[in-house]
Amino acid sequence: MPEDTAPADLTTMRFSRAREAQSMAVLEDYAEMIDDLAKQMGEARITDIAARMGVTHPTATKAVARLKREGLAVSRPYRGVFLTELGAEMAARVRMRHRVVVDLLIAVGVPPETAEIDAEGLEHHVSEATLKAFEAYLAKRG
Amino acid sequence: MPEDTAPADLTTMRFSRAREAQSMAVLEDYAEMIDDLAKQMGEARITDIAARMGVTHPTATKAVARLKREGLAVSRPYRGVFLTELGAEMAARVRMRHRVVVDLLIAVGVPPETAEIDAEGLEHHVSEATLKAFEAYLAKRG
DNA sequence: ACAGAAGTGTAGCCACGGCTACACTTTGCA
DNA sequence: TGCAAAGTGTAGCCGTGGCTACACTTCTGT
Numbered sequence: 001m002p003e004d005t006a007p008a009d010l011t012t013m014r015f016s017r018a019r020e021a022q023s024m025a026v027l028e029d030y031a032e033m034i035d036d037l038a039k040q041m042g043e044a045r046i047t048d049i050a051a052r053m054g055v056t057h058p059t060a061t062k063a064v065a066r067l068k069r070e071g072l073a074v075s076r077p078y079r080g081v082f083l084t085e086l087g088a089e090m091a092a093r094v095r096m097r098h099r100v101v102v103d104l105l106i107a108v109g110v111p112p113e114t115a116e117i118d119a120e121g122l123e124h125h126v127s128e129a130t131l132k133a134f135e136a137y138l139a140k141r142g
Numbered sequence: 143m144p145e146d147t148a149p150a151d152l153t154t155m156r157f158s159r160a161r162e163a164q165s166m167a168v169l170e171d172y173a174e175m176i177d178d179l180a181k182q183m184g185e186a187r188i189t190d191i192a193a194r195m196g197v198t199h200p201t202a203t204k205a206v207a208r209l210k211r212e213g214l215a216v217s218r219p220y221r222g223v224f225l226t227e228l229g230a231e232m233a234a235r236v237r238m239r240h241r242v243v244v245d246l247l248i249a250v251g252v253p254p255e256t257a258e259i260d261a262e263g264l265e266h267h268v269s270e271a272t273l274k275a276f277e278a279y280l281a282k283r284g
Numbered sequence: 285a286c287a288g289a290a291g292t293g294t295a296g297c298c299a300c301g302g303c304t305a306c307a308c309t310t311t312g313c314a
Numbered sequence: 315t316g317c318a319a320a321g322t323g324t325a326g327c328c329g330t331g332g333c334t335a336c337a338c339t340t341c342t343g344t
Contacts, residue, residue: 012196054154125263
């Protein structure tokens with residue numbers, strides 16, 4: 001617990017960052033999911049996205065609408081959803097980060113299954129700097 | 143990426159867990175904050191809570207209302223906010239977890255300042271099993 | 285003692301991410 | 315081919331967590 005001089009500012013910034021990260025989380029999850037489905041099935045259908053995310057299809061539709069608004073995906077009515085170049089980049093970044101986070105958790109002794117579960121929420125809050133540190137740790141450790 | 147047999151179910155469960163954890167995050171953050179303020183200032187005032195969280199006071203008021211609804215805090219109009227026994231327990235658990243997460247991040251090479259920032263979002267997704275693993279790792283490592 | 289400053293409550297707005305219900309398209313099979 | 319099933323869109327509800335604006339209470343200092 002920091003003190004007098006300027007503790008509130010730093011603490012505040014931490015919470016702001018966490019909230020910001022959280023607002024990206026859904027976008028990241030859907031982008032990765034659409035990428036997965038495209039790779040596995042050739043295309044991503046709303047119903048499949050919804051099923052994998054564990055939500056109903058209108059919820060998936062809303063999320064896709066947000067992705068489209070942000071320029072991360074495109075789609076036409078009653079057709080599949082496709083990532084834009086931007087969306088694909090995000091998906092790649094997210095997948096890479098996910099793998100590193102899972103690997104690090106396992107490396108420090110977390111059971112693999114638990115690592116997968118926790119990583120799903122964890123990963124969105126791992127900054128670039130922390131990711132770099134994780135990679136360095138994994139590399140050094142062989 | 144899992145395959146055929148029953149991959150959707152497992153994936154779905156991971157996302158559900160992450161969403162569930164997220165719904166607790168705000169409660170946990172406020173409980174810890176109120177506890178901090180009580181320790182530092184003798185009591186937690188809405189304005190102070192809001193300032194530390196980086197939100198406006200009506201937002202803090204709403205959060206406190208939710209804490210009260212969940213039986214984690216009590217308060218009377220124009221007076222400070224106080225944690226119930228349940229709330230205090232949660233705060234203690236959250237603080238302990240926070241410390242372990244920060245320590246682990248530092249132990250694997252994350253810069254201390256970054257560790258503090260990332261931990262703020264990270265910690266809410268660290269399960270009991272993972273926390274145990276973190277503690278074991280830190281103990282073994284000296 | 286009382287006025288102004290500071291703190292708090294409340295109303296009402298928005299975006300988001302859930303949901304159900306219902307309408308419409310596409311698909312696939314008898 | 316044509317109709318039922320599956321897939322998709324859309325409307326509208328809820329709770330949450332942000333916000334501003336405004337009303338009211340408490341505190342403070344002259």
